[in-house]
Amino acid sequence: MRHALSVRQAQAFDKYxxxxxxxxxxxxxxxxxxxxxxxxxxxxxxxxxTGKGKVAVVxxxxxxxxxxxxxxxxxxxxxxxxxxxxxxxxxxxxxxxKTNLNILPKMGQRxxxxxxxxxxxxxxxxxxxxxxxxxxxxxxxxxxxYLDTIKMLNGSGIPILSxxxxxxxxxxxxxxxxxxxxxxxxxxxxxxxxxFFRAEGPAHCGKIVVRDIGISKAILLARK
Numbered sequence: 001m002r003h004a005l006s007v008r009q010a011q012a013f014d015k016y017x018x019x020x021x022x023x024x025x026x027x028x029x030x031x032x033x034x035x036x037x038x039x040x041x042x043x044x045x046x047x048x049x050t051g052k053g054k055v056a057v058v059x060x061x062x063x064x065x066x067x068x069x070x071x072x073x074x075x076x077x078x079x080x081x082x083x084x085x086x087x088x089x090x091x092x093x094x095x096x097x098k099t100n101l102n103i104l105p106k107m108g109q110r111x112x113x114x115x116x117x118x119x120x121x122x123x124x125x126x127x128x129x130x131x132x133x134x135x136x137x138x139x140x141x142x143x144x145x146y147l148d149t150i151k152m153l154n155g156s157g158i159p160i161l162s163x164x165x166x167x168x169x170x171x172x173x174x175x176x177x178x179x180x181x182x183x184x185x186x187x188x189x190x191x192x193x194x195x196f197f198r199a200e201g202p203a204h205c206g207k208i209v210v211r212d213i214g215i216s217k218a219i220l221l222a223r224k
Contacts, residue, residue, distance in 0.1 A: 033074065054127050054128075055127065064164060072130075086111060115145065123158070134168065138171075139177075143178060160183045161186075162183035172194055189212065
């Protein structure tokens with residue numbers, strides 16, 4: 001667990017990158033989403049030649065969802081079929097996620113807004129699911145359509161790649177907040193989060209892959 005970050009430390013690092021180094025938040029999102037797409041491409045490698053390689057991207061309306069929108073764009077550019085699902089209200093979309101979501105229909109990508117769990121039925125033919133519902137800031141139990149979605153993803157039998165943290169997992173203490181995605185792999189940024197190694201974290205994260213978002217862990221350690 002050496003050099004694992006708490007939620008507060010990870011958020012402070014993002015703020016440092018933006019405020020002190022001048023890296024715009026949308027660039028951090030671009031780097032994160034591209035990293036997720038690269039990992040996803042590796043996970044479906046070998047299936048594209050057989051006409052498969054279909055990826056379902058399940059997004060919330062926050063910054064974690066924004067990472068998912070970026071990943072979807074890079075997957076499309078790589079020739080992979082994407083089924084994109086968004087859960088939440090359009091009115092709650094933050095600026096950076098909205099910018100990245102608005103690009104996708106212009107590329108011919110259909111966006112499916114999910115109100116009921118049955119709206120997710122298009123997930124079934126997929127070879128991989130990208131979980132971009134909730135990020136490290138989640139601190140209360142999931143409920144309603146979010147709870148139903150996580151249960152559906154876990155019961156789908158399809159491998160799941162989580163963005164930054166499996167949705168529903170407390171990134172500090174590793175506790176499940178009502179329900180949490182059981183990922184085959186988690187792409188996390190800068191450094192692992194402390195909750196990955198505590199309580200139920202190890203059972204939900206799968207293989208942990210650490211990627212930078214335009215600024216490395218070495219810079220973080222140099223600040224200490």
